[in-house]
Amino acid sequence: MAIDFSETSQVVHFLTRQGGVVKLLAKGSKRAKSKTGGAIDLLSEGDLLYSSAGTGTLGTLMEFTEMAAHNDLRKNAAALNAALYMMELAGMMLAEADPHPEVFDLLHSGLARLARPAAAVEQILAYFQWRLLKHVGLLGELNACVACGAELGEGSSTAARTGIFFSSRNGGFLCPACSGQATDKYPVQPGTLEGLAALAAAGAGKRVNLSVGQANAVNRLLLYHISQQLGKTPRMAKHALAK
Numbered sequence: 106m107a108i109d110f111s112e113t114s115q116v117v118h119f120l121t122r123q124g125g126v127v128k129l130l131a132k133g134s135k136r137a138k139s140k141t142g143g144a145i146d147l148l149s150e151g152d153l154l155y156s157s158a159g160t161g162t163l164g165t166l167m168e169f170t171e172m173a174a175h176n177d178l179r180k181n182a183a184a185l186n187a188a189l190y191m192m193e194l195a196g197m198m199l200a201e202a203d204p205h206p207e208v209f210d211l212l213h214s215g216l217a218r219l220a221r222p223a224a225a226v227e228q229i230l231a232y233f234q235w236r237l238l239k240h241v242g243l244l245g246e247l248n249a250c251v252a253c254g255a256e257l258g259e260g261s262s263t264a265a266r267t268g269i270f271f272s273s274r275n276g277g278f279l280c281p282a283c284s285g286q287a288t289d290k291y292p293v294q295p296g297t298l299e300g301l302a303a304l305a306a307a308g309a310g311k312r313v314n315l316s317v318g319q320a321n322a323v324n325r326l327l328l329y330h331i332s333q334q335l336g337k338t339p340r341m342a343k344h345a346l347a348k
């Protein structure tokens with residue numbers, strides 16, 4: 106994220122692989138011929154040299170060499186919105202100067218996938234959200250009721266799935282018998298459980314088919330969880346996610 110600081114400088118928020126989220130002053134970056142490579146674009150990815158003044162203070166960007174501009178993302182509005190949403194989420198979920206190389210790699214590969222022709226945007230987004238929440242510890246096992254342990258997985262009949270809710274505060278699903286006690290709850294939609302099972306299989310390295318409907322159901326559920334956990338809804342959500 107780049108914020109104009111003065112006529113010639115920007116404050117740029119970077120997600121770095123080794124150093125996590127860093128906020129840097131890019132002196133003179135808005136001048137055409139600057140050693141930081143000119144104005145830094147939101148989608149730029151590259152090699153970074155910076156001096157850090159410690160957490161909470163602005164560091165200084167010394168050199169930025171762009172390796173990927175991700176310009177192909179701009180050809181597809183859905184892919185671009187998804188990319189901006191993924192970047193916003195990574196920034197919201199990670200604290201400053203707290204390294205998470207796995208999240209950097211997840212975002213890196215997510216952006217590359219979105220930039221491909223005919224990218225499966227909903228599915229890429231579903232995998233990104235699911236993996237990110239898993240990584241930061243906000244998603245546990247999702248195949249049983251978190252209160253009583255009753256199974257909710259693929260084996261159960263459609264009838265047994267009606268009345269299942271997701272509770273953000275409880276961090277998982279609640280069966281019909283247990284859902285009454287929840288203070289926050291989100292109804293499980295058709296395709297949600299199948300979609301989550303497919304993502305878990307994909308996370309374990311299996312090739313799976315996730316339908317657009319399942320991906321959308323998962324995306325809405327995970328957005329609900331994220332919004333509850335953060336106390337606010339990411340700004341890009343309304344552009345990136347289907348209603």
Ligand SMILES: [Zn+2]
Nearest residue numbers: 250253280283
């Ligand atoms: Zn239960």
